[in-house]
Amino acid sequence: MLLFSTVFQLLGMAEAVLIDLCNLTGNLKNDCIQKFLPFLKDIVEKNTSNGASCVFMMCCQTPCSERSNIEGAPLDSICKQQVLGKDCEVVSNSSMAAVFYTIKQKLDEKNLSLIKMIVPLKRKAFIKAYVDCLFTTLYQFEFEVLREVWEGESLQQSFGDHHDLHILNQEQLLDIQTDIQRFLGSLESLRGTPTILKSYLIPEEPFLHGFTTRAGGISYIPTLGSMNLFSSSRRRDPKVLVKENLRRLGEAAGFNPEAFHPVKTDHANVVWIMGKPEPDWYDGIVTDQKGVTIAAPGADCIPLLFCDPVRKVCGAAHSGWKGTLQGVAMATVNAMIAEFGCSVKDVLAVLGPSVGPCCFTLPKEDAEKFHAIHPNCVRLFDSPSPYVDIRKATRILLERGGILPQNIQDDSVTDRSQNITLCTSCHPDKFFSHVRDGSNFGTQIGFISIQD
Structure with a gap:
C-alpha cells in the first residue's frame, strides 16, 4: 500500500493546492500508476473539501523519444481521464518553468495567494527554488511533504533521489535559472514592441x-x-x-x-x-x-x-x-x-x-x-x-x-x-x-x- 503523511500543519486554509507529480510522470509503470490513482484522488478530494478552490497536478512531460520504454499511457493522460474533478486540472509541459508559469497565470486570474504545495521530500528543495524565482512574497506557500512507501520497497527512484534533501548545488541552481530564463525569453511580447x-x-x-x-x-x-x-x-x-x-x-x-x-x-x-x-x-x-x-x-x-x-x-x-x-x-x-x-x-x-x-x-x-x-x-x-x-x-x-x-x-x-x-x-x-x-x-x- 502507498502511504502518505504530512510533516506540518498549515497555518491557514489554502486557496489553491499544487501537487508535484513530475518525477512520477515517466517513471512509474502502468500497474503502479493504477494503484497510485486512488490515493491521488483522495488527496484531491480532501483538499477541495477543506476549502481549496482549485487543485493543480504538475506533470513534467518527457520527450517522446525518451518514453518508448514506458508501459501504457503517461500519468498526466491517466489523471485527466480518471482523477480530475471540476476544481482540478493537470498542467504538463517539458519545461518545469512553463508548468509553474502556467499555474501562476491561473492563480493570478483568480487573485489567489495562499498556496499549499504537496511535494515528495526529495523534490522539496528543487521545487522551492522554482517558487522563490517565479513568485514574490505576496504569495504565501506552505509545503506539505509527501512520504512514499510501497509495501516496504522504496520508491526513491520513481520520485527522484538525485536532488539533495536540504540544499541544491550550484549546477542545479544554474539549471533552474537557465530553464526559467529560456522559457521567459521564448514568450511573445505583449502590446507590441517597446515604445x-x-x-x-x-x-x-x-x-x-x-x-x-x-x-x-x-x-x-x-x-x-x-x-x-x-x-x-x-x-x-x-x-x-x-x-x-x-x-x-x-x-x-x-x-x-x-x-x-x-x-x-x-x-x-x-x-x-x-x-x-x-x-x-x-x-x-x-x-x-x-x-x-x-x-x-x-x-x-x-x-x-x-x-x-x-x-x-x-x-x-x-x-x-x-x-x-x-x-x-x-x-x-x-x-x-x-x-x-x-x-x-x-x-x-x-x-x-x-x-x-x-x-x-x-x-x-x-x-x-x-x-x-x-x-x-x-x-x-x-x-x-x-x-x-x-x-x-x-x-x-x-x-x-x-x-x-x-x-x-x-x-x-x-x-x-x-x-x-x-x-x-x-x-x-x-x-x-x-x-x-x-x-x-x-x-x-x-x-x-x-x-x-
Whole structure:
C-alpha cells in the first residue's frame, strides 16, 4: 500500500493546492500508476473539501523519444481521464518553468495567494527554488511533504533521489535559472514592441536616453501589463520577469541591461555619486561613467533626467510629492555641480510622464506646503483635498536653483507634439499609475547613459 503523511500543519486554509507529480510522470509503470490513482484522488478530494478552490497536478512531460520504454499511457493522460474533478486540472509541459508559469497565470486570474504545495521530500528543495524565482512574497506557500512507501520497497527512484534533501548545488541552481530564463525569453511580447519616448532637449550625442511606456514586455497582469520594470513584495511580478522585461528594453533601446543602475527609492533627497560608496537608499544618481545606464522609476512620481553636454555628465532622479518638497531635483543638480564641475547654466532637465494636476490630490495640510512654493501649484485650495501640481513645483524649484527656463522640458511646452510629461493617470493605454490602478501597479522608468 502507498502511504502518505504530512510533516506540518498549515497555518491557514489554502486557496489553491499544487501537487508535484513530475518525477512520477515517466517513471512509474502502468500497474503502479493504477494503484497510485486512488490515493491521488483522495488527496484531491480532501483538499477541495477543506476549502481549496482549485487543485493543480504538475506533470513534467518527457520527450517522446525518451518514453518508448514506458508501459501504457503517461500519468498526466491517466489523471485527466480518471482523477480530475471540476476544481482540478493537470498542467504538463517539458519545461518545469512553463508548468509553474502556467499555474501562476491561473492563480493570478483568480487573485489567489495562499498556496499549499504537496511535494515528495526529495523534490522539496528543487521545487522551492522554482517558487522563490517565479513568485514574490505576496504569495504565501506552505509545503506539505509527501512520504512514499510501497509495501516496504522504496520508491526513491520513481520520485527522484538525485536532488539533495536540504540544499541544491550550484549546477542545479544554474539549471533552474537557465530553464526559467529560456522559457521567459521564448514568450511573445505583449502590446507590441517597446515604445520609448525621447526628449528634444537631450542631445543624441553623447547621450542615450528615454522614457518607457507600457508596450513591449511580457507582464500579463492587467495593471502590470506589459513592460513593468519594478518588482516588490507587494506586487505579483517576480524579479526574474522584470529582468526579462529589462532585457527586451535594453535590446530595443541599445543599452546593456547588465550595466543598469536604478535609484533605490526612499521618497527623499539623497543622491548617489556613482563611484563613491553606495547608500542603502537614494532617489538621485549622477555619473560621468560611460556605458552604464542610470534610471529613475515612475508610476505617478516624476522620473527626472539631467545632462550636461559640456562636461558629459548625466543624472536621474525619482521625485514624488515628498521628494519634490525635499528638493531632490536640485539636490541631483547640485551633486553634478559639486562632483563634476558642471555649470548650472549648462544643465538640461527633463520631466517624464507623471500624474498631472488634473488627477493628483493631497490632504490640505500637505497641499499647503506646495501652496507655499507658489499658489499656482494648488487648485481648489480651500477644499479638504486640493489638487496639486508637482510638475509646476519642480520647475519653480529648478529655476530658483539656477536652471535656465529654456533648459527645462515639462508639460508647459508650447508645441504639444513635443510634450512627454503626460499624465500617467489619464493615459491607461500608455502608462502605469498608482493613483488609477491601486496597490498592484506597474512601473515605467526614465533612463540615461553616456555612450562610449
